[in-house]
Amino acid sequence: MTTPAPRHIPDRQGRAMSRLVLRWEVLLAVVALAIFVVNSLASPWFLDPWNLSDATFNFTEKALIGFAMALLIIAGEIDLSVASILALASTAMGVAMTLGAGTPVLVLTGLAVGLACGAVNGALVIGLGLPSIVATIGTMSLYRGISFIVLGDQAFTGYPEGFAWFGQGYVWWVISVELCLFALAAIVFAVLLHRTGFGRAVFAVGLNPVAALFSGIRVGRVRFILFLMTGLMSGLAAVCLTSRLGSTRPSIATGWELEVVTMVVLGGISITGGAGSIPGVVLAALVMGLVTFGFGLLNVPGIVMSIFIGLMLIGVIALPRLWSRRR
Amino acid sequence: MSGRVRALPREALLAAVIAALCALVAMRFPGFVAPANLAGVLNDTAPLILLALGQMAVIMARAIDLSVAAVLALAGMVAALLDGIGLPLAAVVAAAILLGAVLGAVNGLLVWKAQIPPIVVTLGTMTIYRGTIFLLSGGKWVNAHEMSVPFKAMPRAVILGLPVMTWIALAAIAAMAVLVRRSGFGRSLLAVGGNPDAAVYAGIDPGRVRCLAYVLSGALAGLTGYLWVARYAVAYVDIAGGFELDVVAACVIGGISIAGGIGSVGGAVMGALFIGVIKNALPVIGVSPFWQMAITGAAIIAAVAVNARARRGRGRLILVPQRATP
Secondary structure: OOOOOOOOOOOOHHHHHHHHHHHHHHHHHHHHHHHHHHHHHHOOOOOOHHHHHHHHOOOHHHHHHHHHHHHHHHOOOOOOOHHHHHHHHHHHHHHHHHOOOOHHHHHHHHHHHHHHHHHHHHHHHHHOOOOHHHHHHHHHHHHHHHHHHHHOOOOEEOOOHHHHHHHHOEEEOOEEHHHHHHHHHHHHHHHHHHHOHHHHHHHHHHHOHHHHHHOOOOHHHHHHHHHHHHHHHHHHHHHHHHHHHOEEOOOOOOOHHHHHHHHHHHOOOOOOOOOOOHHHHHHHHHHHHHHHHHHHHOOOOHHHHHHHHHHHHHHHHHHHHHHHHHO | OOHHHHHHHHHHHHHHHHHHHHHHHHHHOHHHHOHHHHHHHHHHHHHHHHHHHHHHHHHHOOOOOOOHHHHHHHHHHHHHHHHHOOOOHHHHHHHHHHHHHHHHHHHHHHHHOOOOOHHHHHHHHHHHHHHHHHHHHOOOOEOHHHOOHHHHHHHHOEEOOEEHHHHHHHHHHHHHHHHHHHOHHHHHHHHHHHOHHHHHHOOOOHHHHHHHHHHHHHHHHHHHHHHHHHHHOOEOOOOOOOHHHHHHHHHHHOOOOOOOOOOOHHHHHHHHHHHHHHHHHHHHOOOOHHHHHHHHHHHHHHHHHHHHHHHOOOOOOOOHHHHHOO
C-alpha cells in the first residue's frame, strides 16, 4: 500500500539540486570513461582520431534537438514530433532545391519550417490547452504524413555542392562542422538554462506552474518559446542530417524522437519536470555515441545496441530510486 | 466523475462520423458497404481493437503503454518458433498470452515498484522487447511454409459467417465491457485515473491497479501477436512497427482522456474502427496510402481538441485560463 507522495520541493533548492546534479554527472562521466576504456581495449581501431571523429556523427544531430528538448521537459512538457519535424523540414528543403534554391535559401527553409512546426505545437498545447504528449503524437503523424504525401516512395537527391558543408565539412583536422555546432549549442543552452532569468523561469514552470504564474512568470509564453526552440533545433538538425546524407526520404530519422528523449532522460533531466542540467545531456550524448560506435566496431548489430540503450534508460532511473528507498 | 455520462455523446458522434465516412465512400463505390466488405474491414481492424482495449485500461489508470507493438511482435515471434518445434496450437496460443502478460507485468512492476514514469518505462521496454526478437530469431524471418497448417488456419476459420479473429475481438470487447463497467477493477481504474490520492484514501493501491492494467494490456498484445503472425503468415523483427501510435491514436480519438479517469470500451472500439475504416477506404477511393499517416495525425489533433473543449468550463483552478495569455 503506497501513500500519496507529496511533491518534494527542497527549501534551499540551489545547493541540494546542484549536489544531486553533480553526482549524476559524475556517474555519467565515469560511465563514459569506462565505455571509452573498454572500447579501446576491445578494438584496436577505436582510438583512431578519424574513427572517433566519425563516431561523433552518431550523436551530434540528436543532441542538437536534445538540448532544446531538455528545456522543454524541464518545463513539464514534451515534444514527440521532433523527428517528424526533421522529416518535414528536410522535405521542404528538397522542394526548395527542385525550385532551384541555393544553399542559404535551403538552410533558411529548413530552419523556418522547423520554427513553424514548433509554433503549431505550441499553439495546440498553449493556445488550445491540449496535453503536449497527445498533441505532439498527433503532429508527429501529421508532419511525417505530409512528407509522405509529398514524396511517396520517392527521394530528393542532388543537393548543391556547397550544401554538403554542414554535414560533411570539417573546420579543422578531425573537428567537423557538426561537432562545432554541437559544442556551440551546448554552450548557448547551458548559459540560457543555468545563467539567465529565462532559465530560472523554465525551472519554476516545471516545478509548479501555478506558483510560477503567481510569481509573475508568463507561463504560457515560456512554454511557447520552448516549443519554438525545439522546432528550430529540429530544423537545424534537419539541415545537418540532410546535408550529411545528401538525400531526403520521408522515412528520414524514423524513431529519433525516442532516442532524443532517452538521451535527455539519461542526462538526468527529470521526466516529470523541474530538474536537470545541460552538462548532463552533453555527457549522455557522449555515452550514447560511444556505446553505439564501440558496439559498431565489434560488429554488434544495431538492434542489440538498442536493447542496451533501453536497459540503460531504465537502469539509470530505477537504480538510484530503488537505492534511495532502501536507505 | 463517471466516465460513462461524458463518453456517451462521444461514442454516438464517432459512430455518426464513421457512418458518414462509409456513406461518402459508398456514393462512389457501393461495394464498400456490402456486408462482406464491412466484415472484412472489421476483421482487418481486429488487432487494433484488441490492443486499444488494453491501452484503454492503461490510459484510464493515468499511465501509457508504448511497448504494445513490441510485445505483439515478440509474442508473435515466440508463437511462430514454438509452432516450429511442434507444440500443439493450444499450448502455442497460451504461451503467447502468458508471455504477453509477463512482459506487461515487467512494465507494471517497473512503474509500480521502481516508481519510474510510465512513458519512460515503456519507451525503454519497447526497444528491449524488439531487440529480444532479434536475439531469438537471429534476424531471420519465419515464413509461411515453416508454420503448421492449424497454426495458420485458426484466425481465418469461419464460424457463423465471421472469421475467428473477428469473434475473438468481439469476445474481448464484451469481456472488457463487463470488466470496466461491472467489476471492482473497472471502478478502481476510474478512481486511480480520476484522482490517485483520493483512491489511496478509498483503500485502492494505484500502483497495483496500474500494474494489473499493464498485465491486461500485455496479455491482449500477446494474444494479438499470435493472431497477427498466423494471419499474415510471417514473423520477423519489425512486424507492427509503429503500431503503438495507431493504438494510442485509437484511444485518444475514442475520447479516452490521456490525463486518466475518463474512457469507455465503446470509445476505444469506435476510435479503432475510425482508423480502420480510413485505412480501408483510402485505397478504395483511389487516394494514395501515403495520405493515411497525415489523416490519422489530423484526426488525433481534432479529437483531442474536441475533448479539451468538452472539458472546458468545468472550473478547477481559477487562475488556469490566464495561463494562455501571453
